[in-house]
Amino acid sequence: MSLNTAMLTAVSGLQAAQQQMQITSGNVANANVEGYSRKSADPQTLVVGTDNAGVRLSTVTRDVNTFLKQEVRQQDTALSNMRTLSEFHSRIQELFGTLGNDSTLASSLNDLQSSLEALASEPESAAARNDVIEAAQELSQQFNRFTSETQALRGEADNQIDLTVNEINDKLQEIRDLNIKISSAIATDEPIGELEDQRDRALATLSESLELQTFERATGEMVVMTNEGGLLVDRTANLLSFNPTGNFQPSTPGNSVTLPSTGNTLTASAGGRLGALIQVRDGTLPDFQGDIDRLASQIRDQVNEVHNQGTFGNAPGASVAGARNFVDGMGNVADGIAGVSGSFQLVETDAAGNVVNNITVDLDAAPPIADVNDLVTEINNQIGAQGGSATASFAGNQFTLSAGGTAGVALDTGDARIDGDLGDRNFSHYFGMNDFFQTPNVPKDPVAAPSSITGAAQTMQVRTDIVADQDLLARGRVHTTAGSEAIPGGDATVTQALGGVFETTFQFADPGVGPGNLDGRATTLSGYAGDVLQFQAAETARLERNTEFQSALRDELQFRAESESGVNIDEEMSNLLNFEQAYNASARIISTVQEMFDTLAAMAR
Template identity: 30%
Template structure:
């Protein structure tokens, strides 16, 4: 090797050492910088004609385990999803109250029962009657406020979805822009590590919004998909749209278009990501699940409690009277006091098989036909009949809906008669009764319309007309103003009943704490095959315990997932982050190499000086 080639080799070594020091100094300077990954540059032997003439350093690269990075992103999406559920379920739980708290919904029902007992002990006491009405008002207010909180949280989720979609679009545009820069620099064999860090930060932030899958391309760019396989970004990003709604109430559902939906728009293609099930994790999925599933279920629990409470206090059962027509026997039922939502309960046996039928009065034929799930009872058949038509038409509709062996007629007025097939002997009418909700405060039995629908002041009858009276009833339930105006009706249920009589208060207490009812399975309490059956106060305790359990489970799941995410983050940081000790050790090696190369250059300069002096 000549002195010139030796000088070239030493100069290349000096340059490589300088480059290494530059990379190391940037690593040290960025300790703790969010998203920064340690950069390294491999050095290789520089050859000419098969002989080494020095050294060169490749462009700086990152040390990133892409499999671990994808695991971390998926875990981050799961953490965001579970954290949102935990936070919002905790707030629902706070609204319902703790099971052992007097301020909970269950506590309010219990307090109402306590005031009833005081009324039973002192039916003539005006303060006792006033205290009972006050507790009833407190319970109604608690239901109103909790319902309002549920809808406010749904609207909050709607707004957060809108903000998340806007943020996702911005992040996709950032990723696309950095993609282009990376492709350009890689084509020119330039360093792309810092741009990759910038792009990864955007992808990491996107993964908090939705679970994404990233595919690396040969040109250094990436393609981004949802976990469900929908393309979000290839060369250019798609656009995510969201039709945000600014108002929310219990009738606002995804199915009826009352809430916004996230759509993926690419050219002429538009995909509803919610309907496609593409949002499986991340903050957006968390808010969608809260808005469309968990919060509506909580609302359904409140509405069911409010509805059953109102019905329990007011309902009266009217038994059918025996009817005979020749050899045919059965029952007559007077429907004069029936209103929309009231029912006729018919049991018959045909061919040795007993069948229970619930005939529901509707005044809005657009809601027909009715599903058997309209009632929570198992095994019954539900028949909806439009009563807002001539009696002849009502009878015709009933006859068409029932077997021919059950004969339906109208003997007079508003009476409906159900008869068996007489001498044929193939059918029997076992029982007929009607469940009605009288609006009168007295003279209609011991029931009392204690609670009414505050929207229009009508008695709650669980009408199915329109969207159904039960939907959102918890936000409208109120104590009947007529009862507040004359609280003597709490005791005096009929003419001549003395104020010391305890019949009605005792019946109230039984309706609240002893008589069992069957509750709708859409509340999440019980199932369609085994709906929950219990008293009003038992159902109140059950829904409070349900929410408490949900909140506790969600908190536990979120904490467990956070442990996983933190562990993955620690592993990722350990592999990709800057370690000061390692960098200082490397810096010492580079310093020694730099000094050695400088010494070689100095020696060669001295040798050149000697050669020059010989020439003189």
């Protein structure tokens, strides 16, 4: 080997050691930078002809296990999804209360039952009547509050969807830019490790927002797709589109998140934080709302069924009008009747409120009844046949009983029932002659399709005139004996029956395709409220456990990935000593060769 070759070989060793120390110093400096992967370059022998001509370093590469990186991203997606679901379920749990909490619906139902039982023992007590109305108002307001806060949570989820979509779009553009830089660097044989680290960090952040599919082209570009195959990034970024929904009501659907480039709509199956937020806004919270709407409508209907056994105002009146308006949402008169049965009694009274005439309307004896007008005709025929002066009418889409030639009229609904477009109800309840609870603008059908009960909890209220005048609270049934007081003040039969509502088992409908978590079941009102609470508590606990497990799994995978790609300071310092020794050795060779050149030069002189 000539001195020139020796000099060039030593210089290559000096340069290689210098480059190795530069790479090592970069590793040490970035040891605590999240997402940084260890860089290295393998030394390779330079061969000229058949001779060793020194050393050179390969291209700087990252020490990364791509499979583990991908696994960590998938676990990040699942963990972000579970954390978001767990957070919102915890918020629902805080809203609805916990077992043993006095603020739960079951507790409010028990308070209403207790106040009714107290009134039944003292029907003349103004304080007891006031307690009933206050307990009923508190229950109604609790339903109202649950609805407003549930819809506020939907609005919060909607706002977070907007923020998440913007974050996703930012990361898609960042990955696109990095793809371009990486492919250009590969084309010019420049190192790409730092750019790949940046892209991996962007992918890690993106994977928290939604589940991804990825693969890398030979050009170094990373292709990113949704879990359903919608293309998000290649050399271009296909951005998501979303317009915030705005004010939420129980029936308000949330606006969709779309991928305009493909026309796809992202749903809860998108995974990650975005999928969880869509699930919360369009599934979890509407299902919770569906359960409390179903409970509110059942309470309304069962309490009203009994309250209608008492006549309006606890006193005969010149007329008794039904509260139900028969015009449906399309402006049509929905007054179809499938069948009638049983009988009810009308009492005509004098000015003192005493019975002067008792009229029995036997619906079992009626000809086929197709609608309310047929029913009115039959009632008037039977009243006339018994010498009564009261009349029934159906005007302005409202059913009314009028006293006619006597001072007043009162109704005992008896066992008369109507099976119509509102289901099967007692006569007075069907027309809303003496309802206690109202849900304005919400259909009042106890067996309605799930969509028809939506919003019942939002508008539930005690009838406003009862709130203003507690004497209107029904307490006793109409007496029909001629000469007797039509509605004696001490009669508490209706009040007692109202208290019994809360001990009765009712059939709650299955939500079917509508919103709701609980399947159909037979239980009491407070039992159903307890079931809603128990479901929410169990679901919250399940998500908390799953989140803890998912977090531990993710941390384990992250530790394994960092063990392979992370920087070990001790190892780097050991390598630095080796590179320093190699540098010094190469420098010593250069110095020795230089001395030999100087000796040759001196000899030549």
